[in-house]
Amino acid sequence: MTIAFPQQLLQLTGLVVTSLSVGVEGTSTVTITWNAPSPGVDQVSRYQIHWTPVLSNGTSSYTSAKATSVRLTGFVSGQMYNFSVKSVEDGSRQSPQEVQTSVVSITVDAGLGVGCDTDGSIKCSDTNAECTQTNDMLSTVCRCKASFFDSNGYDNTGGMCVAMSTLMVGGITFENKGSDSVNISWTPPAEYTDQVTRYEVSSVPPEIINGYTEYSAQLLTVVHLEGFTPGQTYTFSVSSVESGSRTQEQMTSITSSPITMKPVKPTSVLTADVDGPVIMISWTRPNGVKTSYDVFTTPSLSPTTTSTESITYSTGVIDGQRYNISITTVSGSERSDPLVATFRTVSKTPDPPTSLTCQTTTDKSITLSWIPPSLPRGDIQYYVVNSYSTGDMYTTTSSLTVFTVNSGLQPASYYAFSVATVNDAVTENNRSSFSSVLGCYTKSASK
Template sequence: MSGLVVRSLSVGLEGTSTVTIQWTAPSPGSDQVNRYEVHWTPTLSNGTSNYNAAKSTLVKLTGFTSGQRYTFYVKSIEDGSRSSQQEVQTSPEAITINAGLNVVCDGGITCADSNSECIQAATGGTNICRCKSTYFDSNGYATNGGMCVLMSKLAVTNVILVKEGTDMVNISWTLPAEYTNQVNRYEVYWIPAKSDGSTSYNAELNTAVQLAGFTPGQTYTFSVRSVESGSRDQEQSYSTSTPATIMKPTTPSGFRETDVDGPVIILSWTLPSGISTSYDVRTTPTLNPTTTSTESIAYTSGVLDGQRYNITITTVSGSERSDPLEAKFRTVSKTPNPPTSIFCKAPTDQTITLGWTAPSLSRGDIQHYVVISITTGAMFTTTSSLADFTVGGLQPETIYTFSVATVNDAVTYTNRSIYSSQIGCTTKAASE
């Protein structure tokens, strides 16, 4: 019977519960073998301890316990020579089943998953197979049968950041495509820290949060971390970041004007909170410069006396701009210039109407004009800022010489200009 013993018995492993057993049929004598039986100890959890391989010389068997050491041998069964069957078996071949995740791996047992390692259990004592750093257990640490998967599989996607006001953000994201049940929580992080020192927020398992208290005008980088705590002693996380974003800066306040009497006009304001890189300052009529890096701006030329200016001041921080501060200011009215281009029109035998062009630099609001007759010494005050006046009570066919002065709303300065150049006008002949 020894001639029927199979040769070259080998046992191989597949995963954490499967073995492949192969042998070479006896030669000569293989025709006399009725069947081959594979036997092992200890028995499987279902109570089996052997398998009828018929005439096969290669079998794949499953159901073995991860991390368990088994002894295998193959029997050759012959039942054609005697009234009862005869058998002969190989020498035993021992092998330890590779350990799956969360399975004891003491005594040189190999961890089946190439991305796992044999390390001490969280509670100390025996070593077990656990996923290496940057990998997580697809079934969670408490459930056997998982595999080690890269942490990047837990990354959230479609992170959307929407700013609200000057210190608030709304952040939302899409869950990982798979293994979401292995995420313990999501955390939102930002750099730099807020004024209270915080750098993160626990979003639990929510996929949208609203956060406040950020510094206006500050540049932040946000990220959403998927935190996994079921595979190793320490938690692991994987981050998905947003591009750097600048918070909307605050609107300036506390506008004030200084030295509106000139010759240098200074405007200033305050920034209630936050950060600025510059300010955009626009005036109507236009004054230059239009930008400044401080909370004040000086105008040394082009400023008109007695001029009303509308102004907008906008805080700039990088590419972000605040809502504008809108204000008004007025420079001090000063002595006006006289009118120009005096002319006579529509003379009669007793009246002469004078017209003129308002001064290009009124240096304030024109209130009225004073017309003087050089010929008679009489003075006339107009009742408005209109640029004409009719002088009455004159003699026919008489030449009268006139001059005109501008009067504005100056208070601290003389409000009447010098007189304009003179002009002579002749009344018509009396009508019969």
């Protein structure tokens, strides 16, 4: 059969299109392209694309008018289709005539969970997927590669492979940190949280938490954990565990900056040697990790820090002094609550009082006053007043610094006195030397 054209006759087979190509996009779309016949393109009324098998909506063809490229969707993932293109001519006879290309066969790439062939005849559409055997080893399907997860889950089709890093939680924060416990919170991933099976918390160095070195928080984003070592520095990791894409679980983790648990204060002070002028204070080492101790006393002594469980003071120590001491355990930047205690140095022989004066006099009495010694070297118990003129010794009844001599004195007479301090010293003489001698006159007798 021939077709009559002006100036030439053309065989109908001359209207067959050339270079038919079928490309696959994803798991349901194909792109079909061809070259129009030449010469004779003007005689083509339209092109029809045909395929087998029929789609689920019942269609098996598409008319493209005179376009030479179409993009069609609705095909089944992993299914083989046969495509051909017909050139339709209806200008030379009463009935349209058509001529068809040879068939081009392609298989639509398999989506996740869809059957595939390891020889490449049915490929996985997702570049982050691989064709692998099913658990029962009876067939092969497309599954996400390691470090990727199926956005629809292991048993559902239509998903895509997403990088595991997408499931990483937001920044880790810490609250109510104690010596052996801490509250840890984090922000869930911005998307695909439904694909997180659980969160796991772990530490470096590792600790046993509820019997495991990894604590399963399930789907909680705040946990209270106990059992840590006081003063120890840890880094914590929160892992998002995903078990819906592969036969083995996979996870992605975020790690915190180092944090140090609060150290524990010492349990008791041991006054090992408080007999000056050099004294040593020691204490019981607390549980956990420590780097040093801060030690402060009132009145102040130096040094104020030590790396051992004792401290020695060799300057400025006052005999018989009561000291308040505060000992704080230090670990890195963290400090314990202070252990507060008191200790007292050994009392020694006191100094005599100073500034002895004749406060008041009568014709038969003399009242003396003085200033306590600047270094009593213990607790003053009383004073001894020595009357050189009469040979008498008087003992005060307390540590008061005023005493009246009112016996054995004559009017208008001179008397000499000195005073000594008596403290609570035991290991040495508890009475000081006598102060400088002071002379006082009684007044003349009244007429």
